[in-house]
Amino acid sequence: MLKALHENKGTQLVIGFFLGIGFGFLLQKGGVTRYDVIIGQLLLKDFTVLKVMLTAVVVGKIGIHFLWGIGMAQLHPKPGSMGSTLIGSLIFGAGFAILGYCPGTMVGAVGQGSLDALFGGIPGMLLGAGLFAALYPRLESRILNKGSFGELTLPQLLKVNHWWVIVIVAVMILVLLALLESSGL
């Protein structure tokens, strides 16, 4: 663990900035900062978004679990519940299709000159995040904790070693990607 580095706040801001540059560069090169590509995915006509995400997940999870195994990284799975994760993700999905960008690709779209993302998406998302902060006390006591399952991971749920899940999910993803390619999508 590079603990001293993690605790150096100034350096962390610089690292965050440079990782962001890499991320934004790749998102734009992948075409996923374009409205047409994202809507094409949601209409199941263009599978670029899924290909990018699933490849990142396969590469990412092998590396992260390797780093974790040798003590160089810690995992931070997010807690979840039906009331927060399920309801929130469906609201997000509706917004995803109406806007035609997700938060990261929306910022990348601004970088390539998309004014609908700059003047529509960004102020809208700030309003939505502010609205959530205003509603938070009421949502937290009534909805967000319904059906809570905490920071559960798939290996804990299935009670197996994490490498089984990594390998099986990776094979499923690779088969899906091969099927997409062979059917010309």
Add this chain to the structure above:
Amino acid sequence: MAQWSPYAVGIGIGVLSWLAFLLSDKPIGCSTAFSRTSGMVERLFRGSRVAEKPYYKKFAPTVDWEWMLVVGILVGAFISAQLSGEFRATWIPQLWASSFGSGIGMRWIVALIGGVLIGLGARWAGGCTSGHGISGTLQLAVSSWLAVIGFFIGGIVTAMAIFRVF
């Protein structure tokens, strides 16, 4: 080259996720930066009592690692678009224009509404397509796999309704 293979891009993002865990002990994500910024904007109008809101006690309205990451996304996408000569100020995406015409007002209102929903939904779900969709699923978090399924079900149903596929 204007566009790279989605697999090359996916491998690159996977490697970035290793670096984020290794160098910063953090998963890549985007949506809390918007909560923090929203708090900063609200503080301009309502003063320091904004920081007393329970949600801003969890996510203080300050610049942090993820906030800088989001600024970096803007810069990185700009560099990429510039290098391939794709940078162009546009109001109306092509697919939008061919279905709903080239009126700017309509696209602006709809983008604003979509923005409100992704802002609300991302914080409600505790993450977006980056934090849950990539960083969370690669940690094999149950919450993130559930979230990404919800994102796509909500997105596919809504997109098909908007573009009248049904």
